[in-house]
Amino acid sequence: MSRLRMGIVGTGIMGRGHAEVFAAHPAVELTAVSRKPLGDATVYAGYRDLLASGTVDAISITTPDHLHADVMVAAAEAGVHILVEKPFTTTVADADRAVAAIRQAGVTAMCLFNHRWVPAYAQAKEKMPLIGEPVVGYARKDDTIHVPTEMIGWADRTTCGWFLSSHDIDLLAWLYDDHVVDVFATARYGKLRGMGVDTPDAMQIQARFSRGAVATFESAWIYPNTFPTMVDSYVTVVGEDGVIQLDRQKENIQLATTQGYAYPRNMLQRVVHGVPAGAYRDAIHHFVDCVLTGAEPLISVESSRHVTAVLAAAHESARTGAPVRL
Incomplete structure (x- = not known):
């Protein structure tokens, strides 16, 4: 894979932050978002419609904390790679089913513990x-x-x-x-x-x-x-x-x-001469690199669990x- 088609589920403060980083990455195209407009990406009513569209290779999940698990499971089942904001989930049961779905599907996944x-x-x-x-x-x-x-x-x-x-x-x-x-x-x-x-x-x-x-x-x-x-x-x-x-x-x-x-x-997070920089950007770029190369992310889903x-x-x-x- 030479170019990554990226979607964002959750278009609040963190979703906008992810969009800015993706827009500055030469190997990423932001193609789909749910549920409010971000850039030129196509807007879908919900994450299931976004995943069913066939327009994304990976998604960022930037919803409120308690809503991460269902999106991760659905993305894994659709064969879509996953970047999820912290915390991974807010219950152990949700974490277990997300990890199981991710490992069964063999997709790349990482929780954005950017520190x-x-x-x-x-x-x-x-x-x-x-x-x-x-x-x-x-x-x-x-x-x-x-x-x-x-x-x-x-x-x-x-x-x-x-x-x-x-x-x-x-x-x-x-x-x-x-x-x-x-x-x-x-x-x-x-x-x-x-x-x-x-x-x-x-x-x-x-x-x-x-x-x-x-x-x-x-x-x-x-x-x-x-x-x-x-x-x-x-x-x-x-x-x-x-x-x-x-x-x-x-x-x-x-x-x-x-x-x-x-x-x-x-x-x-900072912008240097018009370009996003900082640990937040570096962590997201690490995820992108792992998807494009097949490398294992520094942060495993098991450690996030x-x-x-x-x-x-x-x-x-x-x-x-x-x-x-x-």
């Missing part, structure tokens, strides 16, 4: 042998309240854990080269419920990995909108022989205007107040 392409995180992976066996880690990813109250209209059908900690669980499991076996989690409700959005304000997940290392995953999305970045992201990993710290709050630029003070973000299992167990723990073994 693996952030240069500092990729460098941390290379440097992990220098700090020895992992001992303890901490990953914080907190959003301003703009995100659950204005940016997305389906915050009541997900949580900050699914929306934010999914990235960090994938990242630390990759850095540790290990998998989680036990979790204990707590969730706090209050502010957002008071605003009519039935979702936790914050979650904290304690995880134990199979070789004995532990990690804490913090997520919240009630920071005031005056915070200088929409996302506050920080990771530390302590090993037996050293420590790695990754602070992404400031990304080498500061901006002060009469409206406020900000640290504009640029590691994930594991992230779903960790978060499902964490939400069960938060509900019951008891630890949960995976």
Whole structure:
């Protein structure tokens, strides 16, 4: 295959982001979208009509978190390659049927955990042998309240854990080269419920990995909108022989205007001289390259299924107040 015909299911913020990256890729043609116009692509009423059209070789799934699984299964059954936004799914049952359909069909599939392409995180992976066996880690990813109250209209059908900690669980499991076996989690409700959005304000997940290392995953999305970045992201990993710290709050630029003070973000998404760049673009291009060459993606659907299992167990723990073994 020398050229990839791409479709997008879900044409919100992330769908538009995918479309911009595909439009700048010389080997990709955006041919179909569902359900709102994007560029010159043909618009279909739903994903089943899009898949039945025969106009796509692969699709990006950028729907709300809880709607990924059905689209993945249908795409796999149609022999269409799959790029899906994180989290992979929001139930283990959905993850299992998606993985089964993908492996049975033999299509290329990848969940877009784009943090693996952030240069500092990729460098941390290379440097992990220098700090020895992992001992303890901490990953914080907190959003301003703009995100659950204005940016997305389906915050009541997900949580900050699914929306934010999914990235960090994938990242630390990759850095540790290990998998989680036990979790204990707590969730706090209050502010957002008071605003009519039935979702936790914050979650904290304690995880134990199979070789004995532990990690804490913090997520919240009630920071005031005056915070200088929409996302506050920080990771530390302590090993037996050293420590790695990754602070992404400031990304080498500061901006002060009469409206406020900000640290504009640029590691994930940026445009350089009119061309999309950054970890988000690099991750999507990696998927395209894998489809065109037949290579295996850096992120397997099985590892993405594991992230779903960790978060499902964490939400069960938060509900019951008891630890949960995976």
